[in-house]
Amino acid sequence: xxxxxxxxxxxxxxxxxxxSAISALKGGRLVVMPTDTVYGIGADAFDAEAVASLLxxxxxxxxxxxxxxxxxxxxxxxxxxxxxxxxxxLIRAFWPGALSLVVRQAPSLQWDLGDANGTVMLRMPxxxxxxELLREVGPMAVSSANISGRPAAVxxxxxxxxxxxxxxxxxxxxxxxxxxxxxxxxxxxxxxRVLRQxxxxxxxxxxxxxxxxxxxxxxxx
Numbered sequence: 767x768x769x770x771x772x773x774x775x776x777x778x779x780x781x782x783x784x785x786s787a788i789s790a791l792k793g794g795r796l797v798v799m800p801t802d803t804v805y806g807i808g809a810d811a812f813d814a815e816a817v818a819s820l821l822x823x824x825x826x827x828x829x830x831x832x833x834x835x836x837x838x839x840x841x842x843x844x845x846x847x848x849x850x851x852x853x854x855x856l857i858r859a860f861w862p863g864a865l866s867l868v869v870r871q872a873p874s875l876q877w878d879l880g881d882a883n884g885t886v887m888l889r890m891p892x893x894x895x896x897x898e899l900l901r902e903v904g905p906m907a908v909s910s911a912n913i914s915g916r917p918a919a920v921x922x923x924x925x926x927x928x929x930x931x932x933x934x935x936x937x938x939x940x941x942x943x944x945x946x947x948x949x950x951x952x953x954x955x956x957x958x959r960v961l962r963q964x965x966x967x968x969x970x971x972x973x974x975x976x977x978x979x980x981x982x983x984x985x986x987x
Contacts, residue, residue, distance in 0.1 A: 771926065771936045774800070774895045783937050784898055790934040791903050796820055798911045798925045799899055800939030801891040803864050803948045803965065804918040805925045806835070806908040807933060808899075814878040817907045821880065823932040826914040831880030832907040833866060833887040837900030842888055845905060847872050852975055853953050859974045862892040864944050864965035868952040879907055885954050895939045910947060920945045951982075958982060 772783025787797040791809065794816040798807050807823060809816035811834050820832060836842055839857060842849065847870040856865060871886040879886065891897065900906060910918040911925035911933075919925035922938035949964035951971060958975060960968060960982045972979040 769926065769931050769933050769936055771922070772938060774937050774939045780895065780937075783935065784895070784902070787899055787935045787937055788902050791816075791899075791906070794819075795934040796823060796932065797899075797935040797937065798919075798922060798929065798933050799896050799908070799937045800893050800922065800942060801835070801896045801908070802862075802893045802942065803891070803944045803946060804920055804942050805911040805922060806891075806896075807911040807925070807929060808835070808906040808908040810903060811879065811905040811907040812877050817877070817879055819932075820907060820909060823929055824909060824912070824914045826909070828880040830914075831882035831887075832909050833889060834879065834905050835896065835900055835908045836888060836890050836905050837897050839890065841905060842869075845872055845875065845886060845888065846870065850953050852958050855974050856951065856971065857890075860966050860970075861890040862897065863890075864892070864946075864948040865889065865971075866948045866950045868950065868954055868961070870954055877907075887950065889948055893939060893943075895937055899937070918947060959984075 772779045774780040809820045866887050866889040868887045912918050913928050920942040922936050944965045949966040950962040952959045968979040
């Protein structure tokens with residue numbers, strides 16, 4: 767079956783597209799959705815087979831576990847072992863937005879995102895289509911919508927060119943605003959560490975946490 771493509775800048779297509787995406791996700795299939803950073807390929811986070819399909823579509827191994835997007839601040843309470851104060855401060859400052867946080871996941875969670883060693887990377891995107899979908903479906907496993915090693919898609923058409931019919935529904939929300947992957951902060955160690963620099967700057971993170979920017983990229987524990 768060929769993929770369905772919906773222009774979410776058209777209200778009628780947006781409504782139909784989101785309904786189609788919800789149906790696909792609940793059926794264990796993959797969708798491409800706009801976010802504020804780059805386009806994402808997503809699956810229901812609690813459907814292990816769908817997450818495995820996502821990794822296969824990207825040509826990516828289990829050693830690169832899939833991040834999780836959430837549709838509200840409150841969702842993370844059930845996903846995280848405990849929410850460190852540093853996470854609360856960063857969430858307050860930068861969510862929804864281009865900041866991903868690596869935290870220890872709740873041990874009870876029945877999901878398989880890859881070899882994450884008890885951690886999960888969480889983000890709340892700043893995009894109305896993404897938020898609407900996430901609030902309907904719940905937490906989604908979402909990775910950049912591209913073949914591993916190729917440039918991240920910043921339009922739905924770029925994603926379709928790479929992923930084709932491996933994805934059931936494409937939601938086109940126009941060009942991604944940031945056109946860059948999110949900043950990643952690891953909060954699982956003794957000190958916060960920036961694993962990837964992106965739209966949210968080191969200085970901005972350091973300002974919220976009350977630390978020197980240099981300490982965030984120092985890899986020594």
